[in-house]
Amino acid sequence: MKKKINIGILGCANIAKRYVINVFKSLDVINNIYIACRNSKEAKVFAEKYNIIAEKSYDSIIDNKDIDAVYVPLPIGLHEKWVIKAAIARKHILCEKSLSNSFKSVKKMVGSCRSSKVVLFENFMCDYHPQHEKVLSLIHTGKIGDIFTFKGYFGFPPLDKGNFRYNKKLGGGSLNDAGAYPVFMARKILESEPISVTCRFNIDHENKVDIQGAAYIEFPNNKLAFVAFGFNNVYQNDYSVWGTKGVISVNKAYSIPPDFKPEVKMYKNENFKDVIVDLDIPASNHFELIFKDFCNVILNNDYKKRIERYNQIINQAKVLEAMRVSALEDRKVKIDEIEWITDSGRSILLF
Numbered sequence: 041m042k043k044k045i046n047i048g049i050l051g052c053a054n055i056a057k058r059y060v061i062n063v064f065k066s067l068d069v070i071n072n073i074y075i076a077c078r079n080s081k082e083a084k085v086f087a088e089k090y091n092i093i094a095e096k097s098y099d100s101i102i103d104n105k106d107i108d109a110v111y112v113p114l115p116i117g118l119h120e121k122w123v124i125k126a127a128i129a130r131k132h133i134l135c136e137k138s139l140s141n142s143f144k145s146v147k148k149m150v151g152s153c154r155s156s157k158v159v160l161f162e163n164f165m166c167d168y169h170p171q172h173e174k175v176l177s178l179i180h181t182g183k184i185g186d187i188f189t190f191k192g193y194f195g196f197p198p199l200d201k202g203n204f205r206y207n208k209k210l211g212g213g214s215l216n217d218a219g220a221y222p223v224f225m226a227r228k229i230l231e232s233e234p235i236s237v238t239c240r241f242n243i244d245h246e247n248k249v250d251i252q253g254a255a256y257i258e259f260p261n262n263k264l265a266f267v268a269f270g271f272n273n274v275y276q277n278d279y280s281v282w283g284t285k286g287v288i289s290v291n292k293a294y295s296i297p298p299d300f301k302p303e304v305k306m307y308k309n310e311n312f313k314d315v316i317v318d319l320d321i322p323a324s325n326h327f328e329l330i331f332k333d334f335c336n337v338i339l340n341n342d343y344k345k346r347i348e349r350y351n352q353i354i355n356q357a358k359v360l361e362a363m364r365v366s367a368l369e370d371r372k373v374k375i376d377e378i379e380w381i382t383d384s385g386r387s388i389l390l391f
Contacts, residue, residue, distance in 0.1 A: 120192070
């Protein structure tokens with residue numbers, strides 16, 4: 041059994057510069073790191089700076105038989121092409137979120153990975169931060185009673201107009217980029233899959249992408265989630281869980297620096313007085329945790345986790361697609377409609 045992994049990075053994205061390369065270099069299960077950019081000269085400069093190996097092109101990374109896995113931080117609209125190419129080449133894949141801007145595309149990618157028996161991770165690194173496990177442990181032990189509502193916000197001020205997030209062809213839009221996070225976290229914290237969604241978007245008609253949105257999501261057992269997101273907001277990065285006996289609030293919930301100590305509070309009423317408890321949770325590098333798990337699933341040939349990942353990706357994509365349909369058709373959409381809509385050939389083109 042192979043003990044180390046050679047990994048290739050498709051693109052010189054900012055996230056690679058800020059976090060990814062240093063994390064890969066810190067893992068003892070990673071051997072060599074390769075990188076390719078649209079411009080081969082840029083890749084050489086990048087590789088020299090970080091002491092990694094430059095490849096001529098994305099295709100040369102895919103064709104390099106020494107490379108076991110690829111990290112894909114490209115714009116969402118390019119994911120399908122390169123994920124499928126990597127899967128056909130039997131390379132394992134860690135891809136930035138959202139995996140795609142349509143459920144049909146996600147099914148195609150997951151199907152290709154299934155056929156090639158390769159690992160596919162959608163990089164919701166927040167899934168691995170220990171603050172969320174602490175929240176779940178408080179819920180499981182009844183500290184805030186029966187859970188009723190999840191509320192999550194993720195958004196930031198306007199970006200530079202040349203940013204790919206405003207480019208429809210590249211999979212732009214606030215749902216794909218920001219809204220996916222609170223949707224993912226609602227599913228994690230409520231520990232179930234939604235039944236239906238009602239969603240609204242605020243559209244930038246010049247660029248034909250959603251720049252703000254909000255959704256009301258119904259879960260089993262009368263649980264609810266409200267999520268809001270956007271590119272035209274004061275910065276928000278949080279969620280709260282409301283129970284019959286208390287509320288837990290999490291600041292810096294989705295994107296959190298490795299050295300940042302989480303801000304998690306529990307609010308309760310005791311003898312008609314508010315009691316606020318600051319929870320002691322250490323700083324943690326959630327990039328390192330998810331990358332390490334990705335590598336371990338590969339090295340251990342963990343079939344169960346590979347299948348779990350496929351299913352998690354499909355379930356997330358169904359909810360996002362239901363949100364698109366709801367916004368387009370101005371109605372509540374049941375999640376179990378999505379397979380039928382996709383199989384019937386209907387195209388969800390929002391604008």
